[in-house]
Amino acid sequence: MFSIRYNRQTNHIAGIAAKCTSSGEEKGGVVVDYAENACGVLTRGRLAQGKSYESLEEALEAARKTGGRKVCKTCEKAALAAIEAIAAATPVEPAKPEVVEGAEHQVGDKLYFLPGERPHGYVCPAGEVEVVRVVDHGEHRRFGTERFTYVVQVPGISATRQGTDRTELHKLGSVPVDYRFQETYISAICARCGEAPAYANTKIIEEPIKHEGKVYPGMCTIKQSRVCYDDCI
Numbered sequence: 001m002f003s004i005r006y007n008r009q010t011n012h013i014a015g016i017a018a019k020c021t022s023s024g025e026e027k028g029g030v031v032v033d034y035a036e037n038a039c040g041v042l043t044r045g046r047l048a049q050g051k052s053y054e055s056l057e058e059a060l061e062a063a064r065k066t067g068g069r070k071v072c073k074t075c076e077k078a079a080l081a082a083i084e085a086i087a088a089a090t091p092v093e094p095a096k097p098e099v100v101e102g103a104e105h106q107v108g109d110k111l112y113f114l115p116g117e118r119p120h121g122y123v124c125p126a127g128e129v130e131v132v133r134v135v136d137h138g139e140h141r142r143f144g145t146e147r148f149t150y151v152v153q154v155p156g157i158s159a160t161r162q163g164t165d166r167t168e169l170h171k172l173g174s175v176p177v178d179y180r181f182q183e184t185y186i187s188a189i190c191a192r193c194g195e196a197p198a199y200a201n202t203k204i205i206e207e208p209i210k211h212e213g214k215v216y217p218g219m220c221t222i223k224q225s226r227v228c229y230d231d232c233i
Ligand SMILES: [Zn+2]
Pocket: 011, 012, 013, 039, 041, 042, 072, 073, 074, 075
């Protein structure tokens, strides 16, 4: 709880030190629990008791204008440092993308993009993509359009972002043959089972090579093999 304490011309903010355990030293030397100590007026002065506030932001806002008085610069500095320290100490949880009810794919799904015949071409090349947004157009959509639009991109490359729908997206491991794109019909040899799936339906796996003794520059330390996308053995 933070409260305004005031005299004729100045509003002070009480309660900052009690609220904040961080030293605040990393914030350019402004020590957070300095408020009650550094602002001598709070401890020694004769001050009238003003209103109390749950949040420091509110208290600071009020201190800046209440009663036509000015906010004490020392208290203001401490309040700002405390607000920053509190924000820095609060762990920011990465925003979890919402699950779109009924959609075939969700944000984060990795799929294979094979564009249909598009009059205006496409930005994202055929190949592995990641879903970054799912749009639900609801029940009442234009004739011939799909209910869900997926915004996809090559993983990590947002310049390739574009909209598509389920007709252009395929499960990795079961990408159909499309003679416009050779990865879908030229076959590789799986290093695990010896079958010959199309390149589009394979992946590279890595395993470390263990060396006895010293490892010199130029020596291989990982072994890569191309295998069926789905577990084949
Ligand atoms: Zn003060």
